[in-house]
Amino acid sequence: MTLPVRAIAALVSLALLGGCDGVQSVLSPGGRDAQVIATLFWWMLGGAVILWLLMNGLLVYVTRIDQRAMSQRTAEALIIGGGIVFPTVVLAGLLAFALSEMPRQRDPGTGLTVRVTGESWWWRVEYLKDGATAAVVSANEIRLPAHQRSEITLNAHRVIHSFWIPALGGKTDMIPGRETRMSLEPTRAGEFRGQCTEFCGESHALMAFGAVVMEPEAFDAWLAKEAEPAAPPEGEAARRGQAIFNAEGCGACHAIRGTAATGRVGPDLTHLGGRVSLAAGILPMTEDALIRWIRDPEAVKPGARMPAYDHLGDGDLAALAAYLEGLT
Protein backbone atom coordinates (compact mmCIF):
# COMPACT_ATOMS: atom_id res chain seq x y z
CA MET A 1 0.00 0.00 0.00
CA THR A 2 1.18 3.47 -0.77
CA LEU A 3 1.16 6.00 2.01
CA PRO A 4 -1.94 7.98 0.94
CA VAL A 5 -3.96 4.78 0.51
CA ARG A 6 -2.83 3.63 3.94
CA ALA A 7 -3.70 6.98 5.45
CA ILE A 8 -7.14 6.92 3.85
CA ALA A 9 -7.72 3.36 5.07
CA ALA A 10 -6.71 4.36 8.58
CA LEU A 11 -8.99 7.40 8.47
CA VAL A 12 -11.93 5.37 7.17
CA SER A 13 -11.54 2.72 9.87
CA LEU A 14 -11.26 5.45 12.51
CA ALA A 15 -14.45 7.01 11.21
CA LEU A 16 -16.19 3.64 11.23
CA LEU A 17 -15.01 2.84 14.75
CA GLY A 18 -16.19 6.27 15.83
CA GLY A 19 -19.71 5.21 14.90
CA CYS A 20 -19.57 2.43 17.48
CA ASP A 21 -19.05 4.73 20.40
CA GLY A 22 -21.70 7.39 19.93
CA VAL A 23 -24.96 8.24 21.64
CA GLN A 24 -26.83 6.45 18.88
CA SER A 25 -25.08 3.10 18.64
CA VAL A 26 -26.37 -0.33 19.49
CA LEU A 27 -22.72 -1.28 20.02
CA SER A 28 -22.46 1.18 22.89
CA PRO A 29 -25.45 -0.13 24.81
CA GLY A 30 -27.18 1.68 27.66
CA GLY A 31 -30.01 -0.79 28.05
CA ARG A 32 -30.57 -4.49 28.60
CA ASP A 33 -32.08 -5.15 25.17
CA ALA A 34 -29.33 -3.33 23.28
CA GLN A 35 -26.77 -5.19 25.38
CA VAL A 36 -28.20 -8.54 24.25
CA ILE A 37 -28.27 -7.38 20.60
CA ALA A 38 -24.67 -6.11 20.84
CA THR A 39 -23.48 -9.36 22.43
CA LEU A 40 -25.22 -11.37 19.73
CA PHE A 41 -23.63 -9.16 17.08
CA TRP A 42 -20.10 -9.67 18.45
CA TRP A 43 -20.60 -13.44 18.68
CA MET A 44 -21.88 -13.58 15.12
CA LEU A 45 -19.09 -11.33 13.87
CA GLY A 46 -16.48 -13.49 15.63
CA GLY A 47 -18.07 -16.65 14.23
CA ALA A 48 -18.17 -15.16 10.72
CA VAL A 49 -14.49 -14.18 10.91
CA ILE A 50 -13.50 -17.66 12.09
CA LEU A 51 -15.57 -19.28 9.35
CA TRP A 52 -14.06 -16.98 6.74
CA LEU A 53 -10.55 -17.83 7.89
CA LEU A 54 -11.34 -21.57 7.98
CA MET A 55 -12.87 -21.59 4.51
CA ASN A 56 -10.06 -19.59 2.95
CA GLY A 57 -7.49 -21.59 4.89
CA LEU A 58 -9.03 -24.78 3.53
CA LEU A 59 -8.99 -23.35 0.02
CA VAL A 60 -5.31 -22.44 0.33
CA TYR A 61 -4.53 -25.83 1.87
CA VAL A 62 -6.12 -27.94 -0.86
CA THR A 63 -4.93 -25.77 -3.76
CA ARG A 64 -1.45 -24.74 -2.62
CA ILE A 65 -0.15 -26.81 0.29
CA ASP A 66 -1.41 -30.35 -0.18
CA GLN A 67 -2.71 -30.94 -3.66
CA ARG A 68 -3.13 -34.71 -3.36
CA ALA A 69 -6.59 -36.10 -3.98
CA MET A 70 -8.66 -36.34 -0.85
CA SER A 71 -10.16 -39.66 0.10
CA GLN A 72 -13.82 -39.96 -0.73
CA ARG A 73 -14.62 -40.53 2.94
CA THR A 74 -12.96 -37.26 4.00
CA ALA A 75 -14.63 -35.35 1.20
CA GLU A 76 -18.05 -36.72 2.15
CA ALA A 77 -17.49 -35.98 5.82
CA LEU A 78 -16.55 -32.40 4.90
CA ILE A 79 -19.58 -31.88 2.65
CA ILE A 80 -22.17 -33.50 4.91
CA GLY A 81 -20.63 -32.32 8.18
CA GLY A 82 -19.58 -28.84 7.11
CA GLY A 83 -22.27 -28.25 4.49
CA ILE A 84 -25.40 -29.68 6.12
CA VAL A 85 -25.02 -30.64 9.78
CA PHE A 86 -22.91 -27.71 10.98
CA PRO A 87 -24.96 -24.87 9.42
CA THR A 88 -28.23 -26.53 10.44
CA VAL A 89 -27.11 -26.81 14.06
CA VAL A 90 -25.61 -23.29 14.19
CA LEU A 91 -28.64 -21.67 12.52
CA ALA A 92 -31.04 -23.61 14.74
CA GLY A 93 -29.12 -22.42 17.80
CA LEU A 94 -29.13 -18.78 16.65
CA LEU A 95 -32.81 -19.01 15.74
CA ALA A 96 -33.73 -20.49 19.12
CA PHE A 97 -31.74 -17.81 20.96
CA ALA A 98 -33.25 -14.97 18.91
CA LEU A 99 -36.78 -16.32 19.20
CA SER A 100 -36.54 -16.81 22.95
CA GLU A 101 -35.18 -13.27 23.27
CA MET A 102 -37.95 -11.62 21.23
CA PRO A 103 -40.75 -11.93 23.81
CA ARG A 104 -38.36 -10.95 26.63
CA GLN A 105 -37.55 -7.69 24.85
CA ARG A 106 -41.27 -6.99 24.67
CA ASP A 107 -42.12 -7.75 28.29
CA PRO A 108 -44.73 -5.37 29.67
CA GLY A 109 -43.33 -2.31 31.43
CA THR A 110 -43.77 -1.64 35.12
CA GLY A 111 -44.63 1.74 36.54
CA LEU A 112 -44.31 4.11 33.63
CA THR A 113 -46.01 4.29 30.24
CA VAL A 114 -44.71 6.70 27.61
CA ARG A 115 -47.12 7.35 24.76
CA VAL A 116 -45.30 8.54 21.65
CA THR A 117 -47.02 9.78 18.51
CA GLY A 118 -45.09 10.31 15.30
CA GLU A 119 -45.96 13.64 13.68
CA SER A 120 -44.51 15.33 10.59
CA TRP A 121 -41.58 15.55 11.62
CA TRP A 122 -41.56 15.60 15.35
CA TRP A 123 -42.64 13.46 18.31
CA ARG A 124 -45.61 14.01 20.59
CA VAL A 125 -44.71 12.50 23.98
CA GLU A 126 -47.01 11.81 26.93
CA TYR A 127 -45.93 10.31 30.25
CA LEU A 128 -48.35 8.31 32.34
CA LYS A 129 -47.17 6.98 35.67
CA ASP A 130 -49.05 4.05 37.17
CA GLY A 131 -52.07 5.41 39.01
CA ALA A 132 -51.86 8.84 37.39
CA THR A 133 -55.10 10.12 35.94
CA ALA A 134 -53.72 12.64 33.46
CA ALA A 135 -50.74 12.35 31.16
CA VAL A 136 -47.82 14.76 31.36
CA VAL A 137 -47.50 16.20 27.87
CA SER A 138 -44.12 16.94 26.34
CA ALA A 139 -42.45 16.62 22.95
CA ASN A 140 -39.31 15.68 21.05
CA GLU A 141 -37.52 14.13 23.98
CA ILE A 142 -37.91 10.82 25.77
CA ARG A 143 -36.89 10.56 29.40
CA LEU A 144 -36.82 7.17 31.08
CA PRO A 145 -35.88 5.94 34.54
CA ALA A 146 -32.92 3.53 34.71
CA HIS A 147 -33.09 -0.04 36.07
CA GLN A 148 -36.74 -0.62 35.26
CA ARG A 149 -38.72 -1.60 32.20
CA SER A 150 -40.97 1.16 30.88
CA GLU A 151 -43.87 0.61 28.54
CA ILE A 152 -43.85 2.60 25.28
CA THR A 153 -47.05 2.83 23.24
CA LEU A 154 -46.69 4.10 19.72
CA ASN A 155 -49.05 5.86 17.35
CA ALA A 156 -48.63 7.82 14.16
CA HIS A 157 -50.45 10.77 12.68
CA ARG A 158 -51.10 10.59 8.92
CA VAL A 159 -47.94 8.74 7.83
CA ILE A 160 -45.81 5.85 9.06
CA HIS A 161 -42.77 6.34 11.28
CA SER A 162 -40.57 4.04 13.31
CA PHE A 163 -39.29 4.54 16.83
CA TRP A 164 -35.71 3.57 17.61
CA ILE A 165 -33.23 4.42 20.35
CA PRO A 166 -30.36 2.16 19.22
CA ALA A 167 -28.44 2.41 22.48
CA LEU A 168 -31.44 1.16 24.46
CA GLY A 169 -33.09 -1.51 22.35
CA GLY A 170 -34.85 -2.55 19.17
CA LYS A 171 -37.18 -0.54 16.96
CA THR A 172 -40.93 -0.64 16.44
CA ASP A 173 -42.99 0.79 13.59
CA MET A 174 -45.59 3.49 14.18
CA ILE A 175 -48.67 3.05 12.03
CA PRO A 176 -51.54 5.54 11.58
CA GLY A 177 -54.77 4.24 13.09
CA ARG A 178 -53.09 1.38 14.90
CA GLU A 179 -51.41 1.40 18.28
CA THR A 180 -48.20 -0.60 18.57
CA ARG A 181 -46.15 -1.14 21.69
CA MET A 182 -42.68 -1.90 22.92
CA SER A 183 -40.76 -1.65 26.17
CA LEU A 184 -37.28 -0.50 27.12
CA GLU A 185 -35.10 -1.25 30.13
CA PRO A 186 -32.22 1.23 30.38
CA THR A 187 -29.37 0.12 32.62
CA ARG A 188 -27.39 3.33 33.04
CA ALA A 189 -28.11 7.03 33.21
CA GLY A 190 -26.94 9.01 30.22
CA GLU A 191 -27.91 10.99 27.15
CA PHE A 192 -28.68 9.01 24.04
CA ARG A 193 -30.27 9.78 20.70
CA GLY A 194 -33.24 8.31 18.90
CA GLN A 195 -34.16 8.53 15.26
CA CYS A 196 -37.15 7.89 13.01
CA THR A 197 -36.25 4.79 11.02
CA GLU A 198 -39.12 4.52 8.56
CA PHE A 199 -39.13 6.91 5.62
CA CYS A 200 -41.93 9.36 6.34
CA GLY A 201 -41.42 12.37 4.06
CA GLU A 202 -38.95 15.07 3.14
CA SER A 203 -37.61 15.66 6.65
CA HIS A 204 -37.49 12.02 7.71
CA ALA A 205 -33.73 12.22 8.25
CA LEU A 206 -34.24 15.30 10.45
CA MET A 207 -36.72 13.58 12.73
CA ALA A 208 -34.67 12.62 15.76
CA PHE A 209 -34.91 13.14 19.51
CA GLY A 210 -32.86 13.23 22.64
CA ALA A 211 -33.28 10.20 24.88
CA VAL A 212 -32.29 10.88 28.47
CA VAL A 213 -32.01 8.10 31.03
CA MET A 214 -32.06 9.24 34.65
CA GLU A 215 -31.71 7.52 38.00
CA PRO A 216 -35.24 6.72 39.28
CA GLU A 217 -35.29 9.43 41.99
CA ALA A 218 -34.02 12.06 39.58
CA PHE A 219 -36.58 10.93 37.04
CA ASP A 220 -39.45 11.20 39.52
CA ALA A 221 -38.31 14.71 40.43
CA TRP A 222 -38.05 15.64 36.76
CA LEU A 223 -41.50 14.24 35.94
CA ALA A 224 -43.07 16.10 38.86
CA LYS A 225 -41.51 19.31 37.56
CA GLU A 226 -42.51 18.53 33.97
CA ALA A 227 -46.13 18.14 35.14
CA GLU A 228 -46.20 21.67 36.52
CA PRO A 229 -47.33 24.64 34.46
CA ALA A 230 -44.71 26.94 32.98
CA ALA A 231 -43.06 29.41 35.29
CA PRO A 232 -43.84 33.07 34.47
CA PRO A 233 -41.13 34.74 32.38
CA GLU A 234 -38.27 36.37 34.25
CA GLY A 235 -36.59 39.50 32.97
CA GLU A 236 -37.62 42.25 30.61
CA ALA A 237 -36.70 40.42 27.38
CA ALA A 238 -38.54 37.24 28.35
CA ARG A 239 -41.68 39.19 29.31
CA ARG A 240 -41.56 40.98 25.98
CA GLY A 241 -41.03 37.61 24.32
CA GLN A 242 -44.21 36.27 25.90
CA ALA A 243 -46.15 39.28 24.63
CA ILE A 244 -44.81 38.64 21.12
CA PHE A 245 -45.65 34.93 21.46
CA ASN A 246 -49.25 35.84 22.24
CA ALA A 247 -49.51 38.61 19.65
CA GLU A 248 -48.17 36.42 16.86
CA GLY A 249 -50.74 33.73 17.63
CA CYS A 250 -48.17 31.05 18.45
CA GLY A 251 -50.65 29.64 20.98
CA ALA A 252 -52.95 28.53 18.20
CA CYS A 253 -50.60 25.64 17.50
CA HIS A 254 -48.46 25.37 20.63
CA ALA A 255 -49.45 24.84 24.23
CA ILE A 256 -47.64 26.40 27.17
CA ARG A 257 -49.49 25.15 30.24
CA GLY A 258 -50.37 27.91 32.66
CA THR A 259 -50.80 30.46 29.87
CA ALA A 260 -53.44 31.20 27.25
CA ALA A 261 -51.53 29.09 24.71
CA THR A 262 -53.40 25.79 24.35
CA GLY A 263 -52.79 24.71 20.74
CA ARG A 264 -52.36 21.00 20.09
CA VAL A 265 -51.19 21.10 16.46
CA GLY A 266 -47.51 21.62 17.21
CA PRO A 267 -45.21 20.45 19.99
CA ASP A 268 -46.01 21.36 23.60
CA LEU A 269 -43.57 24.08 24.72
CA THR A 270 -44.28 24.19 28.45
CA HIS A 271 -40.74 23.17 29.42
CA LEU A 272 -39.04 23.68 26.08
CA GLY A 273 -35.90 25.25 27.53
CA GLY A 274 -35.29 22.17 29.68
CA ARG A 275 -34.88 19.88 26.70
CA VAL A 276 -31.49 18.84 25.37
CA SER A 277 -32.30 19.73 21.77
CA LEU A 278 -34.59 21.79 19.57
CA ALA A 279 -36.66 20.95 16.46
CA ALA A 280 -36.73 17.19 17.13
CA GLY A 281 -33.11 16.52 17.86
CA ILE A 282 -31.44 18.59 15.15
CA LEU A 283 -30.55 21.92 16.77
CA PRO A 284 -28.94 22.68 20.14
CA MET A 285 -31.19 24.33 22.74
CA THR A 286 -29.61 27.77 22.47
CA GLU A 287 -30.92 31.25 21.85
CA ASP A 288 -29.21 31.40 18.44
CA ALA A 289 -30.76 28.12 17.36
CA LEU A 290 -34.20 29.25 18.57
CA ILE A 291 -33.90 32.47 16.53
CA ARG A 292 -32.77 30.54 13.48
CA TRP A 293 -35.66 28.11 13.81
CA ILE A 294 -38.41 30.68 14.39
CA ARG A 295 -37.16 32.94 11.58
CA ASP A 296 -37.35 30.20 8.96
CA PRO A 297 -38.22 26.62 10.00
CA GLU A 298 -38.31 25.54 6.36
CA ALA A 299 -34.61 26.35 5.99
CA VAL A 300 -33.77 24.03 8.89
CA LYS A 301 -36.37 21.34 8.29
CA PRO A 302 -37.84 21.16 4.75
CA GLY A 303 -41.57 20.61 4.81
CA ALA A 304 -41.99 21.71 8.43
CA ARG A 305 -45.59 22.77 9.05
CA MET A 306 -44.58 25.80 11.13
CA PRO A 307 -44.66 29.07 9.14
CA ALA A 308 -41.66 31.39 8.96
CA TYR A 309 -41.63 34.42 11.27
CA ASP A 310 -39.09 36.33 9.21
CA HIS A 311 -41.18 39.51 9.45
CA LEU A 312 -40.06 39.82 13.07
CA GLY A 313 -37.04 41.99 13.70
CA ASP A 314 -33.86 40.72 15.33
CA GLY A 315 -34.84 42.28 18.66
CA ASP A 316 -38.26 40.63 18.67
CA LEU A 317 -36.81 37.24 17.74
CA ALA A 318 -34.21 37.54 20.49
CA ALA A 319 -36.94 38.39 23.01
CA LEU A 320 -39.04 35.44 21.84
CA ALA A 321 -36.02 33.14 22.11
CA ALA A 322 -35.27 34.44 25.59
CA TYR A 323 -38.84 33.67 26.66
CA LEU A 324 -38.80 30.16 25.20
CA GLU A 325 -35.34 29.32 26.50
CA GLY A 326 -36.48 30.38 29.96
CA LEU A 327 -39.29 27.79 29.91
CA THR A 328 -37.30 25.19 31.82
Add this chain to the structure above:
Amino acid sequence: MQFDRRSSLWHMIAAPIAWSLHFCVVYGWTASVCARGWDAGTARLGIAIATGLAIAFIAAIGWHAWKQWDYLDDFDYEHDGPSVEDRREFLGHAGWLLALVSLIGVLFNASPALFISSCV
Protein backbone atom coordinates in the same frame (compact mmCIF):
# COMPACT_ATOMS: atom_id res chain seq x y z
CA MET B 1 -41.35 -52.44 -10.42
CA GLN B 2 -42.19 -50.45 -13.49
CA PHE B 3 -40.50 -47.05 -13.22
CA ASP B 4 -42.86 -44.15 -13.88
CA ARG B 5 -40.76 -41.26 -15.12
CA ARG B 6 -43.41 -38.57 -14.89
CA SER B 7 -44.62 -39.27 -11.38
CA SER B 8 -41.02 -39.53 -10.20
CA LEU B 9 -40.32 -35.93 -11.25
CA TRP B 10 -43.36 -34.81 -9.28
CA HIS B 11 -42.21 -36.79 -6.28
CA MET B 12 -38.87 -35.03 -6.37
CA ILE B 13 -40.37 -31.54 -6.04
CA ALA B 14 -43.34 -32.47 -3.84
CA ALA B 15 -41.48 -31.87 -0.57
CA PRO B 16 -40.27 -28.33 -1.46
CA ILE B 17 -43.80 -27.52 -2.63
CA ALA B 18 -45.15 -28.71 0.74
CA TRP B 19 -42.54 -26.50 2.45
CA SER B 20 -43.61 -23.42 0.46
CA LEU B 21 -47.31 -24.13 1.02
CA HIS B 22 -46.65 -24.57 4.74
CA PHE B 23 -44.83 -21.22 4.74
CA CYS B 24 -47.73 -19.41 3.04
CA VAL B 25 -50.39 -21.07 5.19
CA VAL B 26 -48.58 -20.42 8.48
CA TYR B 27 -47.79 -16.77 7.70
CA GLY B 28 -51.22 -16.05 6.22
CA TRP B 29 -53.03 -17.81 9.06
CA THR B 30 -51.07 -16.02 11.78
CA ALA B 31 -51.57 -12.62 10.12
CA SER B 32 -55.31 -13.26 9.76
CA VAL B 33 -55.75 -14.45 13.33
CA CYS B 34 -53.82 -11.52 14.78
CA ALA B 35 -55.51 -8.95 12.52
CA ARG B 36 -58.92 -10.17 13.72
CA GLY B 37 -57.80 -9.88 17.30
CA TRP B 38 -58.39 -13.56 18.00
CA ASP B 39 -56.51 -15.43 20.67
CA ALA B 40 -52.87 -16.15 19.77
CA GLY B 41 -53.49 -19.72 20.96
CA THR B 42 -55.69 -20.15 17.89
CA ALA B 43 -52.77 -19.12 15.71
CA ARG B 44 -50.44 -21.56 17.46
CA LEU B 45 -52.96 -24.40 17.15
CA GLY B 46 -53.29 -23.76 13.42
CA ILE B 47 -49.50 -23.64 13.05
CA ALA B 48 -49.21 -26.93 14.94
CA ILE B 49 -51.77 -28.62 12.68
CA ALA B 50 -50.22 -27.26 9.47
CA THR B 51 -46.76 -28.26 10.67
CA GLY B 52 -47.89 -31.76 11.63
CA LEU B 53 -49.51 -32.25 8.21
CA ALA B 54 -46.45 -30.87 6.38
CA ILE B 55 -44.05 -33.08 8.36
CA ALA B 56 -46.19 -36.19 7.74
CA PHE B 57 -46.39 -35.44 4.01
CA ILE B 58 -42.68 -34.65 3.68
CA ALA B 59 -41.76 -37.76 5.70
CA ALA B 60 -43.88 -39.91 3.35
CA ILE B 61 -42.30 -38.31 0.29
CA GLY B 62 -38.85 -38.67 1.84
CA TRP B 63 -39.46 -42.34 2.59
CA HIS B 64 -40.69 -42.92 -0.95
CA ALA B 65 -37.57 -41.17 -2.33
CA TRP B 66 -35.30 -43.14 -0.01
CA LYS B 67 -36.76 -46.38 -1.29
CA GLN B 68 -36.39 -45.18 -4.86
CA TRP B 69 -32.76 -44.23 -4.29
CA ASP B 70 -32.26 -47.73 -2.91
CA TYR B 71 -29.02 -46.70 -1.27
CA LEU B 72 -28.68 -49.57 1.22
CA ASP B 73 -29.05 -52.05 -1.60
CA ASP B 74 -25.81 -51.14 -3.38
CA PHE B 75 -24.45 -48.05 -1.57
CA ASP B 76 -24.50 -46.32 -4.90
CA TYR B 77 -24.70 -42.54 -4.96
CA GLU B 78 -23.32 -41.93 -8.40
CA HIS B 79 -26.04 -41.98 -10.99
CA ASP B 80 -24.46 -40.57 -14.10
CA GLY B 81 -24.98 -43.50 -16.43
CA PRO B 82 -27.51 -43.42 -19.32
CA SER B 83 -29.64 -46.14 -17.76
CA VAL B 84 -33.14 -46.29 -16.37
CA GLU B 85 -31.75 -47.44 -13.02
CA ASP B 86 -29.37 -44.49 -12.76
CA ARG B 87 -32.14 -42.09 -13.64
CA ARG B 88 -34.47 -43.67 -11.09
CA GLU B 89 -31.84 -43.64 -8.35
CA PHE B 90 -30.76 -40.09 -9.18
CA LEU B 91 -34.31 -38.78 -8.88
CA GLY B 92 -34.76 -40.71 -5.65
CA HIS B 93 -31.49 -39.38 -4.27
CA ALA B 94 -32.35 -35.78 -5.18
CA GLY B 95 -35.88 -36.20 -3.86
CA TRP B 96 -34.57 -37.51 -0.55
CA LEU B 97 -32.17 -34.59 -0.09
CA LEU B 98 -34.90 -32.11 -1.02
CA ALA B 99 -37.24 -33.76 1.50
CA LEU B 100 -34.56 -33.38 4.16
CA VAL B 101 -33.99 -29.68 3.50
CA SER B 102 -37.77 -29.13 3.30
CA LEU B 103 -38.19 -30.78 6.69
CA ILE B 104 -35.58 -28.46 8.20
CA GLY B 105 -37.27 -25.49 6.51
CA VAL B 106 -40.70 -26.42 7.89
CA LEU B 107 -39.29 -26.84 11.41
CA PHE B 108 -37.52 -23.45 11.19
CA ASN B 109 -40.70 -21.80 9.86
CA ALA B 110 -42.77 -23.16 12.70
CA SER B 111 -40.29 -22.55 15.52
CA PRO B 112 -41.46 -18.97 16.36
CA ALA B 113 -44.75 -20.46 17.57
CA LEU B 114 -42.80 -22.37 20.21
CA PHE B 115 -41.33 -19.20 21.69
CA ILE B 116 -43.78 -16.41 20.98
CA SER B 117 -47.18 -16.67 22.57
CA SER B 118 -48.86 -13.39 21.70
CA CYS B 119 -49.70 -11.34 18.63
CA VAL B 120 -48.28 -8.05 19.89
